[in-house]
Amino acid sequence: MNAFIKVLSLGFLILCCNLTIKAEPIKTISSSEKRIKIINLYELEKEAAEKLSIGALGYVKGGSEDEITLRDNTESFNRKNIIPNGLTGLNEVALKTKLFGIDLASPIILAPMAAHGLVHQEADKDTIKGTRKAGTIMSISTYSSVPIEKIAESAPNAPFFFQLYMSKDNNFNEYIIKKAKEAGAKAIILTVDSGVPGNREADIRNNYEYSVKTPNVTEFYAGKTVTQSEARAMRKLGFSAEDISYIKKISGLPVIVKGIESPEAAKIAIDARADGIWVSNHGGRQLDGAPSTFNMLPHIAKVVQKRVPIIFDSGVRRGSHVFKALANGADIVAIGRPALYGLALGGADGVYSVFQHLNKELETVMILAGTENVEAVKNNHLFDPNKP
Ligand SMILES: Cc1cc2nc3c(=O)[nH]c(=O)nc-3n(C[C@H](O)[C@H](O)[C@H](O)COP(=O)(O)O)c2cc1C
Numbered sequence: 001m002n003a004f005i006k007v008l009s010l011g012f013l014i015l016c017c018n019l020t021i022k023a024e025p026i027k028t029i030s031s032s033e034k035r036i037k038i039i040n041l042y043e044l045e046k047e048a049a050e051k052l053s054i055g056a057l058g059y060v061k062g063g064s065e066d067e068i069t070l071r072d073n074t075e076s077f078n079r080k081n082i083i084p085n086g087l088t089g090l091n092e093v094a095l096k097t098k099l100f101g102i103d104l105a106s107p108i109i110l111a112p113m114a115a116h117g118l119v120h121q122e123a124d125k126d127t128i129k130g131t132r133k134a135g136t137i138m139s140i141s142t143y144s145s146v147p148i149e150k151i152a153e154s155a156p157n158a159p160f161f162f163q164l165y166m167s168k169d170n171n172f173n174e175y176i177i178k179k180a181k182e183a184g185a186k187a188i189i190l191t192v193d194s195g196v197p198g199n200r201e202a203d204i205r206n207n208y209e210y211s212v213k214t215p216n217v218t219e220f221y222a223g224k225t226v227t228q229s230e231a232r233a234m235r236k237l238g239f240s241a242e243d244i245s246y247i248k249k250i251s252g253l254p255v256i257v258k259g260i261e262s263p264e265a266a267k268i269a270i271d272a273r274a275d276g277i278w279v280s281n282h283g284g285r286q287l288d289g290a291p292s293t294f295n296m297l298p299h300i301a302k303v304v305q306k307r308v309p310i311i312f313d314s315g316v317r318r319g320s321h322v323f324k325a326l327a328n329g330a331d332i333v334a335i336g337r338p339a340l341y342g343l344a345l346g347g348a349d350g351v352y353s354v355f356q357h358l359n360k361e362l363e364t365v366m367i368l369a370g371t372e373n374v375e376a377v378k379n380n381h382l383f384d385p386n387k388p
């Protein structure tokens with residue numbers, strides 16, 4: 001009998017050990033504040049993954065369905081080459097540029113993202129400190145984890161744009177645009193690619209429920225906690241030229257239409273007097289199988305014909321990607337996930353480190369390609385090995 005109890009206890013002990021080993025250790029949300037050493041942005045993602053819970057990592061890193069578009073976004077940069085040119089007499093290169101009259105240290109800005117509060121306790125407040133230090137623009141999402149005005153207050157004079165997920169309720173649209181404008185937003189980004197969220201299987205697998213606060217939305221509904229599905233149900237499904245005109249009218253700010261993936265959509269936006277076109281497939285998080293933004297960019301640039309600036313995102317992980325996007329028709333390049341990884345690992349200084357790293361890579365490429373400034377990069381001809 002004694003032996004039987006011993007065997008049972010041993011079995012129970014082994015079971016408990018197994019459970020402990022298999023269960024994910026509880027991870028507290030980062031409060032780290034430091035510059036980070038970055039070898040490259042792919043390794044940065046792996047490092048950040050160690051800090052995030054499985055649910056948070058899946059939400060941030062994941063794309064939709066088979067993640068074909070997610071992968072193609074980065075891989076398609078490899079299909080064109082930058083031709084080295086050392087015979088230019090170049091002595092230095094300049095990365096600085098402007099967008100809507102705002103001085104930028106480089107052509108790289110931050111894309112709007114929800115969930116900064118999922119990866120760092122200071123959330124968007126640290127992000128904007130990081131973008132200000134890097135001399136660039138922060139984009140604040142409708143679903144920022146901190147109210148717009150609190151983000152703005154945490155980094156006085158930092159330029160920022162406000163991204164709007166338009167609601168079916170115009171009272172909400174007017175309320176939030178007014179709030180963003182009063183807080184100092186320099187432009188409105190109207191996202192048109194997310195009437196419904198993409199089918200993100202990582203979130204389903206991980207039973208991930210978006211649990212970060214969305215104070216801009218809850219404040220409007222007088223403190224009532226709005227669930228993820230309620231917030232999504234409020235969003236407009238489809239967009240038209242009238243929506244662009246309406247947002248222009250109520251904001252009186254430049255309006256950039258984000259989520260443009262075709263020449264036809266670019267034409268509609270420009271005809272509706274959009275002030276900027278943001279070429280994006282939402283980082284492969286929406287329609288899987290959509291073309292990579294890098295492949296679509298020249299077709300869109302052909303229609304835009306430099307009438308308004310083109311901002312480009314999705315899959316940018318290298319200075320050479322920034323170079324290629326600019327040479328393929330973009331005026332400005334935005335990054336998403338890498339900045340959240342920088343935030344998770346080092347707070348404001350982590351975000352700053354990410355921008356500095358990309359700027360350094362871009363500078364190296366510019367020197368090796370013999371392009372002295374951003375204008376020269378835009379005029380550079382990439383080599384297409386399939387059409388030699
Ligand atoms: C975690 C996460 C949250 C996002 N939230 C928003 C959002 O609130 N509004 C929006 O317009 N785009 C959102 N995006 C899309 C980004 O603005 C951007 O298009 C995309 O991340 C660029 O791809 P990249 O991450 O490969 O750089 C989000 C992306 C991620 C990864």
Ligand SMILES: CCCCCCC(=O)C(=O)O
Nearest residue numbers: 114143210228231232285
């Ligand atoms: C109610 C929160 C939904 C956040 C959606 C943010 C987003 O665009 C994403 O890609 O995720």
